[in-house]
Amino acid sequence: xxxxxxxxxxxxxxxxxxxxxVGNPFYALWLDSDMTYSSALWLRDDESLESAxxxxxxxxxxxxxxxxxxxxxxVGCGWGGLMxxxxxRNPDCQCTGLTLSQEQVDFNAARGPAGLQARLESWAxxxxxxxYDGIVSIGAFEHFARLNQSVPDKIEGYRQFFRFxxxxxxxxxxxxxQTISYESADRSDFSPFFANEIFPESDLPHLSEIAxxxxxxxxVVELRNDRHHYAKTLRLWARNLKQNKExxxxxxxxxxxxxxxxxxxxxxxxxxxxxxxxxxxxxRRLPEASALRLVA
Numbered sequence: 001x002x003x004x005x006x007x008x009x010x011x012x013x014x015x016x017x018x019x020x021x022v023g024n025p026f027y028a029l030w031l032d033s034d035m036t037y038s039s040a041l042w043l044r045d046d047e048s049l050e051s052a053x054x055x056x057x058x059x060x061x062x063x064x065x066x067x068x069x070x071x072x073x074x075v076g077c078g079w080g081g082l083m084x085x086x087x088x089r090n091p092d093c094q095c096t097g098l099t100l101s102q103e104q105v106d107f108n109a110a111r112g113p114a115g116l117q118a119r120l121e122s123w124a125x126x127x128x129x130x131x132y133d134g135i136v137s138i139g140a141f142e143h144f145a146r147l148n149q150s151v152p153d154k155i156e157g158y159r160q161f162f163r164f165x166x167x168x169x170x171x172x173x174x175x176x177x178q179t180i181s182y183e184s185a186d187r188s189d190f191s192p193f194f195a196n197e198i199f200p201e202s203d204l205p206h207l208s209e210i211a212x213x214x215x216x217x218x219x220v221v222e223l224r225n226d227r228h229h230y231a232k233t234l235r236l237w238a239r240n241l242k243q244n245k246e247x248x249x250x251x252x253x254x255x256x257x258x259x260x261x262x263x264x265x266x267x268x269x270x271x272x273x274x275x276x277x278x279x280x281x282x283x284r285r286l287p288e289a290s291a292l293r294l295v296a
Contacts, residue, residue, distance in 0.1 A: 024079075024103050026251045030240035035079035035107070038139040038178060039230035039278045049236050052229075056138075056178075057085040063176040063222065063282035064134030069093045073132040073168070075123045075161075076140025080108040083116045091115070096132075098123055123164055131170045141179035141210075145203040158205065158213035166217045166285055175218060175283040182206050183227070183277040191266070207279060218283035230278040231271040238264040 024035070031037055032050045040052030041059055060082065064072065066089050074083050077097025086095050097118040099105060108118035119126070144161055145154040165175050182204050211220070241248060241261060248257045270276045 022252055022256065024107050026248060026256075027079075029244040029248050029251075030237050034081040034084070036081040037078050039226060040233045041226065041280075042229050042232060049233070052233070053081065054085065057082045058089075059280065060136045060138060060176040060178065061086055061089065064136050064174045066090050066093070066134070069133040071128075071130070071132045071134075072096070073126075073128070073135045074098070075135065075137035076143075077104070077108070077118055078139070079104050080111065080116060080118060082136060082138065083108075083118075084111075084113070087113060087115050096128070098126055123161065126164075126168075128168055131168050132173065133170055134173055135165050135169055135175045137176075138178040139180075141177060142204055143202045145205070147203045149203070151209070154203065154205075155209050155213050158209060159217075162214045162217045169285045171285060171287065173285045175285065177210075177279075177281045177283065179210075179279055180204055180230075181210070181277045181279045183274045185270075185275040189275070204276065207277075210279075210281065214283065217286060219286055220281060221284050222280075222282035224280040226278045226280060227271040227274060227276065231268050234264050234268045234271065238268065 027035060027037065032053050034050065034053065036053040036057070039056065040049060041056035042052045043055050047055075066072070066086055069086070069090060070093060072083070072086055072093050072095045074080075074095065074097040077083060077099050078101075080097060083095035083097050086093055093115065095116045097108065097116070098121050099118060100120065100122060102120060105118050105120045108116060141158075141161070145157050149157070169175065214220075238261070241257075241264065245257065248260075267276075271278065
């Protein structure tokens, strides 16, 4: 995907790179050892961030049907932690990840292992040679719409993603999605700081918009509200960043450090108060609509 291209209605490649290409060494200072940049899943209060991130990976992989998968697609694959976990659990699975971050592609190429391929490509441009057995998307859905869109256009953009997944997933295949969503807030409450300095050209979905956009394509089989899990994850990231303040400033400069310190602190408040939610949804692919018509 070239720098001038965009997702159908979402963030441009430049907007994605603004956030995710700050530098791998910087993110390594405050993320877990596997560079997982999304909410963990806490099964015990006393477990480590690494353990909770693995819980999250396993939750999504289980909903995608990892035990029987031969081909897995990770839309918005980040630094590849979920795909590496998939290969630990099923070494015969071929894992393809899509990202618009060159830093993430380079990281995955260097770290491997065999059976993992990260591509600098939008899902909208991805044309596989055969359908996938399972699809996972964690932390990418937030970038599939823009604040200045009408709500109908926003839902249609989401529907394009679900059509893509439906078209490229085997019959009955599993799709597992994780996204930040609006809860008590609305897009009119979207902070200018986030819109301009952290996640430009992005918007959040309401749960109702996700439901409307997947209609007749996927059925929802499981739904979790895990905002407190994200608040805890963010507190640990913020702690790690502050503990590595001097090293972070040496890598990216004081202004970028302060921007991320503010961003993490505000996100903790948003998830703690219920302004935003952390939504995990497991879907199952429905048959083509024509296959459901009854003959009198």
